[in-house]
Amino acid sequence: MATFFLIIIYLAFISLGLPDSLLGVTWPLMQPEFGVPLETAGWLFMTIAGCTIISSLASGVILKRFGTGNVTFVSCLMTAVALLGFNFGPSLFWLIICAIPLGLGAGAIDAGLNNYVAVHYKAHHMSWLHCFWGVGATLGPIIMAQFISGQEGSWRTGYLTIAGIQFVLVVVLFFTLPLWKKVAAISENSADAKLEFVDNEVAKNIKPLNISGVKPALLTFLFYCGAEATVxxxxxxxxxxxxxxxPSVAAKWVSLYYAGITIGRFITGFITLKVDNRTLIRSGQMLALFGTVFLLLPLPAIFSLVGFILIGLGLAPIFPCMIHETPARFGKEHSQTIIGYQMALAYTGTTFMPPILGFVASYSTIGIFPFFIVAFVAAMLLTSERLNGIMKGKGNIQEGKSNNIVI
Structure with missing residues (x-):
């Protein structure tokens, strides 16, 4: 049952990743059709991410009230309906309306499943969970490229097709709802569930933001998601x-960026069996920084593809390893609260940093894109190393102690 349950969780993360990469690859066609400025994509993106922040902050109450299975099902349904709305959208205003359920549908499921896997599963499962997000994020541009490469540039048909895939996942989640209830019943009766309850009771009386190292950890998530979303x-x-x-070739190249993230997280799942999270985080940041050089230098276009792939591979281990490292860095009794903060800062980076680039580019040129990516990745590396220094000074890095139950 545990293995089959993992497959359902992975499918849910595919549905989470499918819409995330669509707006960027379709915007070069959508912008002239709607007759709006370049930076409008940033505001539309901000609407989606802002609603994701709201739902992620409310996820604790929602998950407790309705259960992870029901929330996952409804969230996937909301994103499917929103994508269908993008297909029929006659104006920018309609797209903004559809962006609201698209963002709300992503937040609760993301926070809930991340926390569940961080607490109950080994580190390699966290990497593979986010690998399946990458599967969705990679498939999105590939599917869309097949439609926008035609003479008519039918991005609407692309949205319709991806909405159909989402509805298939909705059906799968609906018929597996009883499985969530069975697993929840087993979890409630386990010793680990009782321990988690005790940890939550302790967490009520602390102020996690006052724990040494938490603030640079939050900033690392801010810059990571800023870099990932901006690319x-x-x-x-x-x-x-x-x-x-x-536009069709560009969409395919961006899909390879997401493929780099996906493949990198799949490989990371095996590497975590031998290499600790901190080493993987640092190595990924250095590789991503190296990849930005290929975008920054005036090289032939093919080197940009190399840069995109290297950045994707570099970013791959950072997010899942940092999430899974949280209990080891700050203690299991604090991890649930701190992971909530980390998700909020991650979505903040996703919400505000890409629009900043769009705003500046509208008054200059999109050629500033590589400079922004270098700045975000460098800032992420600096804050992460600051965190490592604090943890080393405290001498309380508990390698391996955050690995928990199940498979």
Whole structure:
């Protein structure tokens, strides 16, 4: 049952990743159709991410009231309906309306499943969970590229197709709802569930933000998601307007960026069996920083593809390893609260940093894209190393003690 349950969780993360990369690759076609400025994509993106922040902050109450299975099912349904709305959207206002359920549907499921896997599963399962997010994020641009490469550039049909895939996942989640209840019943009667309850009771009387190292950890999540989302949203526009690629080719290249994240997380799942999280985080940050050099230098367009792939591979281990490292760094009794804060800062980076680039680019050029990515990745590396220094000074890094039950 535990293995089959993991498959359901992985499917849920595919549905979470499918819509995340669509706006960036379709915007070069959507912008002239709706007759809006370049930076409008940033505001639309901000609407989606802002609603995700709201639902993630409310996820604790929602999950407790309705259960993880029901919340996952409804969230996937909301994103499917929203994507269908993008297909029929006659104006920018309609897209903004559809962006609201798209964002709300992502927040609760993301926070709930991340916390569940961090507490109950080994480190490699956390990497593979986010690998399946990458599967969805990679498939999105690939599917869309097949439709926008035609003479009519039918991005609407692409949204319709991906909405259909989401509805298939909705059906799967609906018929597996009883499984969530069975697993929940087993978990409630286990010793680990009782321990988790005690940890939550202790956490009520503390102020996690006052724990040494928490603030640089939050900033690391802010800059990580800022870098990841900015590449995904503006990478295609950079390739079209600066490297003179067609929208369909640019979409395929951006899909390879997400493929780098996906493949990297799959491989990381095996590497975590031998290498600790901190080493993987640092190595990933250095590789991502190296990849930005290929975007920064005036090299032929093909080097941009290399840069996108290297950045994706570098970013791959950072998010899942940092989430899973949280109990080891700050204690299991604090991890649930701190992971909530980390998710909030992650979505804040996703919400505000890409629009900042869009705003500046609208008054200059999208050619500034590589400079922003270098700045975000460098800032992420600096805050992460600051955190490692604090943890080393405290001497309380408990390697391996955050690994928990199940498989």
């Amino acid at each position: 995904g949203l503006w990478g295609s526009s950079f390739l079209v307007n600066v490297k003179d690629l067609s």
